[in-house]
Amino acid sequence: MTAAVTLFAQEGPVIPDFGRGDECIRENGKFCLNWFLDEFVDRFWPRVVEHIELTVIAVAVGFVIAFAAALVAYRWSRFELPFANVSALFYTIPSIALFQILVPITGIGWFTVEIALVSYTLLILFRNTLTGLREVPAEAKEAAEGMGLTRRQSLLQIELPLAAPAIVAGIRVATVTTISLATVGAFITPLGLGAPIFSAIQTGANTEFVAASLLAIALALIADAAIVFVQRALTPWSRARSPAT
Amino acid sequence: MSDLINFYTDNAGLLVDKTLEHVVISAIGLVLALVIALPAGVLLGHRHTGSFIAISVSNVLRALPSLALIAISLAFIGLSRANITIALVALAVPPILTNAYTAVDNVDPDAVESARGMGMSEGQVLRVIELPLSWPLIFAGIRTASVYVIATAPLAALAGGGGLGDIIVNQATYGLAGVIAATIVAVALAFAVDGLLGLVQRRVTPRGLVVPKELSTIVPPVEHEVVA
Numbered sequence: 001m002t003a004a005v006t007l008f009a010q011e012g013p014v015i016p017d018f019g020r021g022d023e024c025i026r027e028n029g030k031f032c033l034n035w036f037l038d039e040f041v042d043r044f045w046p047r048v049v050e051h052i053e054l055t056v057i058a059v060a061v062g063f064v065i066a067f068a069a070a071l072v073a074y075r076w077s078r079f080e081l082p083f084a085n086v087s088a089l090f091y092t093i094p095s096i097a098l099f100q101i102l103v104p105i106t107g108i109g110w111f112t113v114e115i116a117l118v119s120y121t122l123l124i125l126f127r128n129t130l131t132g133l134r135e136v137p138a139e140a141k142e143a144a145e146g147m148g149l150t151r152r153q154s155l156l157q158i159e160l161p162l163a164a165p166a167i168v169a170g171i172r173v174a175t176v177t178t179i180s181l182a183t184v185g186a187f188i189t190p191l192g193l194g195a196p197i198f199s200a201i202q203t204g205a206n207t208e209f210v211a212a213s214l215l216a217i218a219l220a221l222i223a224d225a226a227i228v229f230v231q232r233a234l235t236p237w238s239r240a241r242s243p244a245t
Numbered sequence: 246m247s248d249l250i251n252f253y254t255d256n257a258g259l260l261v262d263k264t265l266e267h268v269v270i271s272a273i274g275l276v277l278a279l280v281i282a283l284p285a286g287v288l289l290g291h292r293h294t295g296s297f298i299a300i301s302v303s304n305v306l307r308a309l310p311s312l313a314l315i316a317i318s319l320a321f322i323g324l325s326r327a328n329i330t331i332a333l334v335a336l337a338v339p340p341i342l343t344n345a346y347t348a349v350d351n352v353d354p355d356a357v358e359s360a361r362g363m364g365m366s367e368g369q370v371l372r373v374i375e376l377p378l379s380w381p382l383i384f385a386g387i388r389t390a391s392v393y394v395i396a397t398a399p400l401a402a403l404a405g406g407g408g409l410g411d412i413i414v415n416q417a418t419y420g421l422a423g424v425i426a427a428t429i430v431a432v433a434l435a436f437a438v439d440g441l442l443g444l445v446q447r448r449v450t451p452r453g454l455v456v457p458k459e460l461s462t463i464v465p466p467v468e469h470e471v472v473a
Contacts, residue, residue: 091396092432094400094428095396097399097428100416101425173307180308180309183312197316201319206320209320210320212316213312213314217309217310220309
């Protein structure tokens, strides 16, 4: 005990280190640009990367499941209703509740967040894929048959490419929805851009949650634009087919 | 399971209060979105112009994460019901705006031309021809928006409070049973409102106009790639 006291006395009074004491931060300004720029690399960038990972994995897994289900329902339509109804049910469950309800089943962590995110992507991806396939003009399918294409060839070479714009439109909506819901996932485990939002709302650190929110918005808008760009580049034929005017 | 039943019996009053608040919060968001998006969508559709604006506004709003909107408005407004209202309006406008625009824009041009030929004014064309033919699709958009709004309203508990979110976000107080109990109420509310709107939808749809089956379910309308 005495030793500790002497040690402190030797080192002088303990002054908490509040960094550079940026006036904006001391006053808890709405958005302190200098602090944000200083902290971006260490504090925010890793959260952006986590957020992108959460989103990409959820949309990819959701797409594999929904695409397979849509192909089954396209071939045998009696499978459509069960799948559509189950995935529609998820839409009515508040995300902040679903994340918590899954915790006792799958534990606190990354896996639980992903399960919830995947379940929210299914409906949009399933419906857009199925509708895209069903809206392929009958003439195109007949022409394929007339050219002697097998059913599988027709699906791969004619129907899926013509359905691609609708499928990508589904991926686009699923992606921005997932980015939005992933912020809520941080309610149960500090992952992604939701983590600084939730922790800073608790402490009232304005700049931190405003900055994280702006980053989440920027991420969603950039992802949205990027998917449109990629789709236009990959499916040039979609522009030739003008939509109903 | 018995926890769940106990929660309902022990907290019936609380659940009723929070459910009513939930309805009010959701209704404010939905009505504001209707006031903004419905006239805009119908008018642009009637004139067959501004598809770029209607679609772009919808795309941008749809991309905005609700939690981010709530957090930003929390910083500027402070604890208030306005925070959740902003987020809910942003969520509800896209389906209403897109559907209203698409529906009116796609009304059979022959029907519109005949109406004009019979000497109807622009207002009459809109009221007598275009709107009745558009109701099914417009209502599908409103139903989608209402499901989104009811499912997102629990986030209100993070910034200002109110509604079933007060229970859902407060597992420390109400336990998992409380979270699940309030969630079930929220889901039931979403289905009930969707069902009610479905009844209204059937009422306002002209006889003889066949409503496509996909419009009569809870699922949101299929998103189409729209080339602006």
